[in-house]
Amino acid sequence: MASVHIIEGVGKTTLIQKVTQALKSSGISIDGFYTEEVREGGRRTGFDVVTLSGKRGPLSRVSSDSSTSRREYRVGQYVVDLVSFEQLVLPMLRNVNHGSDAEKKICVIDEIGKMELFSQPFIQAVRQTLTGSGTVVLGTIPIPKGKPLDLVEEIRSRKDVKVFNVPPKCSSVGCVSQGTRWLKGKHTLDIPVADHMKN
Numbered sequence: 001m002a003s004v005h006i007i008e009g010v011g012k013t014t015l016i017q018k019v020t021q022a023l024k025s026s027g028i029s030i031d032g033f034y035t036e037e038v039r040e041g042g043r044r045t046g047f048d049v050v051t052l053s054g055k056r057g058p059l060s061r062v063s064s065d066s067s068t069s070r071r072e073y074r075v076g077q078y079v080v081d082l083v084s085f086e087q088l089v090l091p092m093l094r095n096v097n098h099g100s101d102a103e104k105k106i107c108v109i110d111e112i113g114k115m116e117l118f119s120q121p122f123i124q125a126v127r128q129t130l131t132g133s134g135t136v137v138l139g140t141i142p143i144p145k146g147k148p149l150d151l152v153e154e155i156r157s158r159k160d161v162k163v164f165n166v167p168p169k170c171s172s173v174g175c176v177s178q179g180t181r182w183l184k185g186k187h188t189l190d191i192p193v194a195d196h197m198k199n
Contacts, residue, residue: 006162009167031096033049060075109140
């Protein structure tokens with residue numbers, strides 16, 4: 001079974017990016033993806049998916065058209081590019097899930113949120129990753145608000161999952177350093193995040 005650590009809170013992607021950089025520089029085998037804001041002229045126009053192997057593609061973009069076609073997926077003003085998302089993320093997750101025990105690695109999934117969960121294949125791949133053997137999963141979920149997301153609540157309720165809430169300023173050097181040691185299995189998580197751990 002995978003070792004699963006889920007992060008929620010403001011600044012979680014920044015923390016994920018810094019921990020990922022530290023792990024890669026240490027030679028740790030790591031794969032996955034994170035989401036990144038796209039800005040034009042100081043205005044947020046959407047989000048990109050960025051894989052840890054260096055590939056990038058659109059996750060969503062602002063659309064001024066309020067009409068919704070049958071094949072269009074929306075979150076607020078953003079239209080989700082499901083094809084782009086699945087082309088980037090699904091092969092990576094399949095590679096993690098089908099690797100041998102000797103090839104197991106840390107798998108970053110940022111994030112398991114409303115936009116990403118329009119994809120049924122992604123939901124299935126995440127479930128398979130969470131139940132895989134040997135993999136360390138480092139994922140992020142949104143702060144609860146509005147209608148609950150089924151997979152997010154399913155993950156929260158799993159007894160084998162540790163959910164940490166990122167306190168303010170936890171993207172600092174100290175948090176990144178200890179978070180890195182924690183994921184490498186050499187240190188218990190004693191940064192402020194631990195005070196907010198949910199069972």
